[in-house]
Amino acid sequence: MGGRRTKYKQGPPAPLPEVKNGRFSTKKSGKRKAEADDDLEESLPVRPIKKIKENEREPKTKKVVSFAKSLKSSRKTNPLDKGTKSKKTQEFDSDGWEDASDDHLEGDLDGLDIVDEDDFLQGATEELDLGWDEEEDVNVLPTKGKKSKQREQPASIIPTGSDATSSDDEESDEEDDDGPITMANMEARSREIDASAAREAELEAEELQNAALDEADDSGDMGEEGEDEDGEPFHLPTAEERAEEKNMVPDIQVVQRRLRECVRILRNFQKLGLRGRSRSEYVDQLVSDIASYYGYNDFLAEKLFQLFPVAEAIEFFEANEVARPVTIRTNTLKARRRDLAQALINRGVNLEPIGKWTNVGLQIFESSVPIGATPEYLAGHYMLQAASSFLPVIALSPQPEERILDMASAPGGKTTHISALLQNTGVVFANDANKARTKSLTANVHRLGCKNVIVCSYDGREFPKVMGGFDRVLLDAPCSGTGVISKDSSVKVNKSERDFQLLSHLQKQLILCAIDSVSPDSKTGAYVVYSTCSVTVDENEAVVDYALRKRPNIKLVDTDLGFGREGFTKFRGKTFNPSLNLTRRFYPHVHNMDGFFVAKFKVEKRAKSRAAETTNLKSDENMVIDEDEDDVGFNSDEDQPFLEEAKRRRMKAKGIRVPPRKTSNTGTTTS
């Protein structure tokens, strides 16, 4: 039934061509297509590239030949490779590019630049422990003479399809020769890429059609103990066998084959499921195998698995085994992107613009110098920053002269981006509860020449008591980091259910404080952006939905990002506010960037009466009521009626006698 594109309508999956239709990867670490295709069949690896220690696993077999067949069909066209196979460099100031404008640079800002940190380095991992501090690792790129791992990245970031605006540029028949990129050939290269992308899109359409036909032909009914695609007998272990296997060192070949088979069967369970075995048995087996194959604890494997259709889940787990592209953000306070690109090219850096959605980002493919130690870096002309972490700031869309709060800001990737978009006007309060982390924040602010930033260190929950009345607030919340597993594989095993509860709880507290810190009277703004580098619903939609219920004076608005999957409006029996479809999710396997979530709120004046708010709350029976909703520790007067009403409901439910409602000063009841 088509590939990911047709199924998920999300435009081109990212440059992880390897997992097609739920099949596993054959190419290592995002090799570029041109290279990877050549050795596709010879190099069918059995397991994903592990970031976890090799010695944590048993030696595994290296080949599973049966993967070849499925891979063959997917090698022709991978939309993700569109922008990847060549080292093309696009025209830097293409029309229609969204994001921060370089306009203000015209004339006098040639020297300006914004530097940003890689999001992971800035705190994604820290978030996990809410305060664990990691030094910036700015020398992320290869030392002299060595090739960057990035060389092996396939990788355009959101190159095409419905996710991004496609280019209308003229097509060119010329093949990309991967020759040196110069300022002179950039535009031609860009056109070549577009042409090549169009050709590949056609091929992909053809492939999807073929895949649909293949699937239609796949009418084999397994019946009892059946055979797999290769005619080998397939046995689905019983619960007892599974429990027994858990105590043994897994045979990776067996696990891998079973993974593949379970995916295949679950995609067509009616036809292929073994008689007498339920769908949930297959799912349990699959989740258990995902956990052991990719090295997750069972809890997290299941939690992440639940986010996707079966085959796509495998793509997600596979993508977490592959490093994302190294990207930098031009500091427009100090440099123009084209000048920066030229300077880095002159130093032997192979790069290209990230994509049309940003006019300040550059993707680094390879470098003969460490990108975190070039003279341009030290001079603050750029920030090493994950592409996904541009998104919240683009959504925030700060306007010159505004007063902005970055509530959880260290080490400042987004703060410095905001500062640049303000063109060093207005003021950015860069807050972070972790004082140690504010050191790197301050260092970045200085390096990037941000003169409109004030660094402070409060618990975000102290706002707006500390300070309020902001035009815009960014809450890039502390989170579990499930979107950045490729950077920090420890997340796979160190997160428990309790961690997610605590994080969600903190995020709910913080988001209300962020909202209350905004002035609804702002002439230019009155917006809050909430973001995380996590993909779990607890930390994203559930938090946003909670805020919508607790603050009737806010509404979700379009992030204007132009791509990204819609947030969930329903998830596993929970129904969220329908406007959650305005939020955006970003995934490694779809967008070739870290997993991320972005929501944007407009804050309006508080017009509704308490009574009306409560009525609204009660009127929607389907609304999610979080267990901990009344236990978030947010105890303002304004929340009191809600807390009391919830307490009454809880007591009623438990059969406890409920005291009469208190009356307010005005004589009206509080609920």
Ligand SMILES: C[S@@+](CC[C@H](N)C(=O)[O-])C[C@H]1O[C@@H](n2cnc3c(N)ncnc32)[C@H](O)[C@@H]1O
């Ligand atoms: C995702 S990181 C922020 C990354 C940052 N926005 C950037 O782009 O560089 C989350 C930050 O939240 C901070 N943090 C954790 N709990 C907090 C709280 N209660 N109030 C404010 N900041 C908090 C952590 O110290 C961490 O630096």
